[in-house]
Every structure is written in C-alpha cells, then in structure tokens.
Amino acid sequence: QLLLQESASGLVKPSETLSLTCSVSGASISDDSAHYWGWIRQPPGKRPEWIASFYYGGIHYGGITFYNPSLRGRVSITLDTSKNQFSLKVRSVTAADAAVYYCARLLPTSSTYYMADWGKGTTVTVSS
Amino acid sequence: QSVLTQPPSMSGAPGQRVTISCAGSSSNIGAGYDVQWYRQLPQTAPKVVIYGNTNRPSGVPERFSGSKSATSAFLTIAGLQAEDEADYYCQSYDRSPSDSFVFGTGTKVTVL
Numbered sequence: 001q002l003l004l005q006e007s008a009s010g011l012v013k014p015s016e017t018l019s020l021t022c023s024v025s026g027a028s029i030s031d032d033s034a035h036y037w038g039w040i041r042q043p044p045g046k047r048p049e050w051i052a053s054f055y056y057g058g059i060h061y062g063g064i065t066f067y068n069p070s071l072r073g074r075v076s077i078t079l080d081t082s083k084n085q086f087s088l089k090v091r092s093v094t095a096a097d098a099a100v101y102y103c104a105r106l107l108p109t110s111s112t113y114y115m116a117d118w119g120k121g122t123t124v125t126v127s128s
Numbered sequence: 129q130s131v132l133t134q135p136p137s138m139s140g141a142p143g144q145r146v147t148i149s150c151a152g153s154s155s156n157i158g159a160g161y162d163v164q165w166y167r168q169l170p171q172t173a174p175k176v177v178i179y180g181n182t183n184r185p186s187g188v189p190e191r192f193s194g195s196k197s198a199t200s201a202f203l204t205i206a207g208l209q210a211e212d213e214a215d216y217y218c219q220s221y222d223r224s225p226s227d228s229f230v231f232g233t234g235t236k237v238t239v240l
Contacts, residue, residue, distance in 0.1 A: 047217055048166075048174060050229035068228045102173055109162040109180035112221040113229070116185070118173035 002026040004103050004119035011125050012097075018090040018124055022103030023083070030056045030081040036106035036113055039077070039088045041099040042121075049099075051088065052077050053106060053113075098126045131156060131222050132232035139238040140208045148235045150201040150218035156230065158199035161221040165194055165203045166231075168215045177216075178203060205237070213239045 007021040020039070029037055038053030054065040054077050065077055074091045090097055100121040106113040133151045140146045150163060157163055162181050166174035176185055178194035181201065191206045201220075205212055218232035 047231045047234045048219075049231065053229075066227075069226065070228075107179075109164075109183075111160055111162045114162075114164040114176060114179045114219065115166070115174070116176060116179070118175070121173050 002105065002117050004105065004117060006101060006103050006119045006122040009101070009122050009124045011127060012093050013128050014094055014126055015092055018093050018097060018126075019087065020101055020103075020122065020124075021085050021087045022119060023085050024103075024105075025084070027105070028081075029079060029084055029086055037086055037103070038106055038115075039101060039103055040115065040118075041097075041101045041124075043096075043099040048102075051075060051090075051101075054079065054086065056081070093126050095126050098124060100124075131226060131230045132218050132220060134216075134218060134232040134235045136233070137236045137238065139240055141240045142208055142210065144208050146205045146208055146237060148203045148205075148216055148218075148237070150203070150232050152199045152201070152220060152222075154199060155224055155226075156199075156220045156222040157196065157201055159223055161223075163194065163196055163201035164219045165192075165201075166217045166219060167212075168217065170214075174217060208237075208239055210239050213237060 003025045005023045012018045036053045036055045039051040042048045052067040102121045103119045104115040105117040107116040165178040168174040177192045181196040182194045195202045216235045222230045
C-alpha cells in the first residue's frame with residue numbers, strides 16, 4: 001500500500017525559506033514507471049494549487065522537473081532516492097504561502113496526469 | 129483568475145441526482161486534456177473520484193460518473209447520500225499561458 005507522509009513544518013517567518021519533505025513507502029520514487037511525484041498546496045478556504053512535479057525515470061535518464069509558472073524562481077524540488085524521499089523549498093515566503101501542503105503521486109491519463117494518491121498534508125503558517 | 133469555473137454550491141435531498149459543472153476553455157478542456165474530479169471532506173486531503181473524464185477508481189461508488197463536452201466537464205452523483213456532503217474540485221491541464229495543472233473553483237455539495 002502506498003503511503004506518503006509530509007514532514008512537520010509549522011511556522012515560517014516572512015522572507016525565509018520553507019522546507020518540506022515527503023517520505024514515500026510502498027513504491028519507489030526512482031523506478032522508471034510512468035509516475036510523477038509532486039507537491040500541491042491549499043490555502044485556507046481556497047482551492048488546491050499545484051506547485052511542482054518531477055519524473056525520475058531512472059539513473060540514466062536525468063529526470064524531468066516542472067514548476068507552476070506563478071511560483072517558478074521561488075520553488076525547487078530535490079530528491080533523495082536512497083531515503084525514498086523528495087523535498088520542496090519555497091524561498092522568500094509571504095503570508096500568501098500559508099497553506100496546507102500535500103505531496104502526491106501522479107498517474108497518467110490518455111492526455112495528462114492526475115493526483116492519484118495524497119499525503120495527509122502539513123500546515124504551514126507564515127508569521128513573524 | 130479562474131481557469132476552471134464551478135458553481136459555488138449545490139444541494140439535494142438524499143436519493144436525488146446532482147450534476148456539477150466545470151467550465152473551461154480552448155486552452156484546457158477544449159484542447160483535449162482529460163478532466164479529473166476530487167472529493168474533499170473537512171480537514172482531509174482531496175481524493176479522486178473520477179479520472180480521465182469518465183473513469184472511476186477502485187472503491188469509488190458507481191453513483192459517481194463523469195462526462196465531458198466541448199470546453200466543459202460534468203460530475204454526476206446519482207442517488208445522493210449523506211456522506212457525499214463535501215467539496216468537489218475538477219482538475220485538468222492548462223497549456224497556455226498557465227502550462228500547469230489547474231483546479232476548479234470548487235463546489236460545496238450539501239445533502240438536505
């Protein structure tokens with residue numbers, strides 16, 4: 001059974017960097033199946049917002065990472081395949097970055113991808 | 129701005145049929161990108177109930193069905209039950225200028 005668990009983050013000060021980690025069990029983030037992994041956030045009372053996704057594709061492939069253009073330049077995803085984890089950093093946070101952050105596995109449809117499995121989410125508060 | 133637009137709320141009595149719309153454009157649904165639907169109960173993560181426009185994941189009741197036409201998609205809940213009271217979001221891909229996965233504005237379904 002696939003499980004995704006976001007690390008506890010809590011409180012981040014404005015202008016600082018938010019760091020989160022997703023631990024995956026029940027599947028490998030480094031296998032070469034057609035799975036993407038990624039991050040989605042949901043501000044209080046608002047719709048979910050996709051942040052970024054990656055496809056590893058194996059050690060010889062090099063991988064693909066793509067980001068929501070509205071956040072590009074402030075966010076980055078890194079992988080630790082030895083721990084089966086992936087991480088998110090959001091730089092220069094403001095109050096608008098306060099949200100519940102979810103990690104997810106994305107599976108393909110005939111034309112795109114969907115968020116098939118989600119972690120339980122972790123709440124990030126931005127305050128000085 | 130809202131790339132995918134849903135009605136803010138809908139309601140129905142137990143056993144009734146409810147259809148939620150998701151209005152997109154030629155850069156997302158109309159471009160041929162599939163639509164997914166997620167149900168979100170309070171304080172929980174969204175859960176997919178329809179993917180690829182019409183497909184139901186294992187474990188999702190048959191009363192949930194999806195369809196797509198031109199630049200819109202629809203989620204129908206036939207035979208509404210109390211546990212269907214939740215927020216529902218459509219999701220697709222928007223190619224330009226967003227070039228991103230996008231979610232609808234969300235619909236709160238209330239079971240009367």
